[in-house]
């Protein structure tokens with residue numbers, strides 16, 4: 027049975043989310059800004075730390091996040107279906123939640139089709155299952171999105187370039203910025219490949235963040251008033267010497283003991299609370 031659960035695999039991982047929640051509960055910011063919202067797991071963390079939904083500002087540029095963000099903000103997204111998959115999901119393009127469910131369903135179907143084409147034959151069956159029982163799966167996704175709305179209803183969301191979101195908030199000393207851009211160049215283009223052939227939508231004409239943008243990002247946020255937590259996974263030790271002052275590592279989690287396993291770092295431009303290492307086998311900072 028194919029399981030279109032694309033939604034709920036958000037990053038960062040549990041321990042990293044836990045540290046973030048402790049920072050937010052201690053700092054009690056006026057606003058939490060998440061310029062690369064992805065699956066909104068950091069927005070959920072902010073809620074769990076007691077931040078009211080209306081004090082959470084999110085942005086992203088993908089249709090995936092935008093369809094979800096509009097559902098959470100209760101806004102209608104203009105979506106024009108095209109082609110064979112567009113025809114399949116058109117009956118579900120009714121309201122913000124069902125539109126988000128149709129987009130998530132489409133992304134899962136596209137991913138399974140890609141896997142089927144690259145020789146993973148059991149995905150042919152998964153695709154058949156999804157298209158035969160489209161109503162069941164879209165309804166399942168709607169239920170999950172509604173549950174998410176229960177927690178995040180009222181956040182602010184815009185399909186907006188992260189650089190603009192950061193410029194709007196980085197000089198607010200009462201803001202906390204949670205910055206989790208793509209770690210690997212091109213990963214999200216690949217993950218969402220083909221969706222533009224299924225839907226026309228008012229996509230922002232903005233480039234994906236790439237590895238080469240880190241220097242500019244860290245320079246900009248290093249000079250900012252807002253407390254910034256930046257999420258950075260690498261198999262290597264403390265990455266902050268790459269960016270210099272004022273950056274410091276405040277959290278590290280190494281899931282598993284494999285030498286090559288990535289360490290999930292949080293680096294910050296100020297020290298919000300005590301630093302923490304979880305299972306990380308790294309040297310002293």
Ligand SMILES: C[S@@+](CC[C@H](N)C(=O)[O-])C[C@H]1O[C@@H](n2cnc3c(N)ncnc32)[C@H](O)[C@@H]1O
Nearest residue numbers: 036062064065066067068086187188208234235
């Ligand atoms: C690592 S994910 C964020 C995951 C997120 N923390 C979560 O809770 O799921 C990175 C996100 O950055 C977004 N992104 C890439 N370039 C962007 C840009 N220029 N402006 C805004 N978002 C961007 C991608 O679409 C993707 O959703």
